[in-house]
Amino acid sequence: MERKAIVVLSGGQDSTTCLFWAIERFGKENVAAVGFDYGQRHKTELECAQNICDEAGIEYEVIPTPIINQLSANSLTRDDIPVEEEKPEGAPPNTFVEGRNLLFLSYAAIYAKTHGATDLVTGVCETDFSGYPDCRDIFVKSLNVTLNLAMDYNFVIHTPLMWINKAQTWEMADKLGVLDLVYNKTLTCYNGVMGEGCGHCPACTLRRRGYEEFMEMKKCTK
Numbered sequence: 001m002e003r004k005a006i007v008v009l010s011g012g013q014d015s016t017t018c019l020f021w022a023i024e025r026f027g028k029e030n031v032a033a034v035g036f037d038y039g040q041r042h043k044t045e046l047e048c049a050q051n052i053c054d055e056a057g058i059e060y061e062v063i064p065t066p067i068i069n070q071l072s073a074n075s076l077t078r079d080d081i082p083v084e085e086e087k088p089e090g091a092p093p094n095t096f097v098e099g100r101n102l103l104f105l106s107y108a109a110i111y112a113k114t115h116g117a118t119d120l121v122t123g124v125c126e127t128d129f130s131g132y133p134d135c136r137d138i139f140v141k142s143l144n145v146t147l148n149l150a151m152d153y154n155f156v157i158h159t160p161l162m163w164i165n166k167a168q169t170w171e172m173a174d175k176l177g178v179l180d181l182v183y184n185k186t187l188t189c190y191n192g193v194m195g196e197g198c199g200h201c202p203a204c205t206l207r208r209r210g211y212e213e214f215m216e217m218k219k220c221t222k
Contacts, residue, residue: 002030004117005158008108009033009060011048012188013207014123014161017169020176021160022121023056032059032115034108038100039066042192052185063107101134102143109147109155118154125161125169128206137162166210167217174214183211 005026009015022031035049046062053060101124108120124135133139137159144157161169173182189197189204197204 002027003119004030004032004112004115005119005121006108006112006115006117007031007033007121008104008123009035009049009053010123011035011045011050011052011186012123012203013173013182013186014125014169014188015049016052016182016186017173017176017178018121018123018158018160019052019056019058020178021172022119022158023058024176026119028057032061032117034111035060035062036104036107037062037064037066042187042189044192044194045187048185048187048194052181055181055185061111063111065103065107099134101132101139105140105143105157106147109151109153112155113151113153119156119158121158121160123161124159125164127161127163127165128210165213166206167213170211170214171217174218 003026005022007015007019007022009019019031019033033049033053035046037043037046050060050062101122105120105122108122112118112120122140124132124140126136140157140159140162144155147153147155147157160172164172170179170182173179184195187194187197188207190201191198191204193204197207199205199208
């Protein structure tokens with residue numbers, strides 16, 4: 001029997017790359033995506049995700065999770081908290097949303113089980129994890145075991161980007177044939193600017209640096 005996969009899709013560079021990784025691995029007919037409306041300031045990311053899924057021919061469902069915004073004040077959910085352009089020493093940046101990946105993957109697992117899917121795909125990455133504790137491999141492996149026990153179901157959480165950097169993520173998008181789509185039609189920017197973004201928030205800086213490194217890699221291989 002063919003395996004079905006659910007991709008956690010935010011509309012950003014990483015999750016979009018993972019969507020097309022899943023399509024290549026499982027087949028388009030076996031892939032669906034979910035997003036989360038958790039009170040984020042820039043809901044344009046959900047529109048980006050929907051547009052990407054429409055282009056790819058993939059079903060996309062948005063799950064409301066407003067409780068995250070009620071419990072955790074941060075710069076991604078509150079207009080009065082500006083995005084820090086540098087990470088404070090010894091603490092996560094104020095773009096860290098407490099418990100977000102824990103809840104997202106848990107809800108995605110419930111959705112997966114009720115839709116006959118065993119595989120979950122997420123774009124978390126420990127190499128460029130920006131200080132977010134819920135992007136670490138140890139967290140994902142721990143949650144995978146917990147979900148299996150909690151629902152008596154054999155989930156497999158895939159993290160295609162876990163051990164690669166942003167340049168290698170761009171390289172993956174290129175090999176999957178979606179480099180232009182990821183570059184122009186995703187929203188990674190903390191200030192809500194599509195494509196190249198605002199150019200100065202931490203997400204844009206990391207994205208741009210990775211793209212420049214990738215383009216240098218491409219030149220060297222020609």
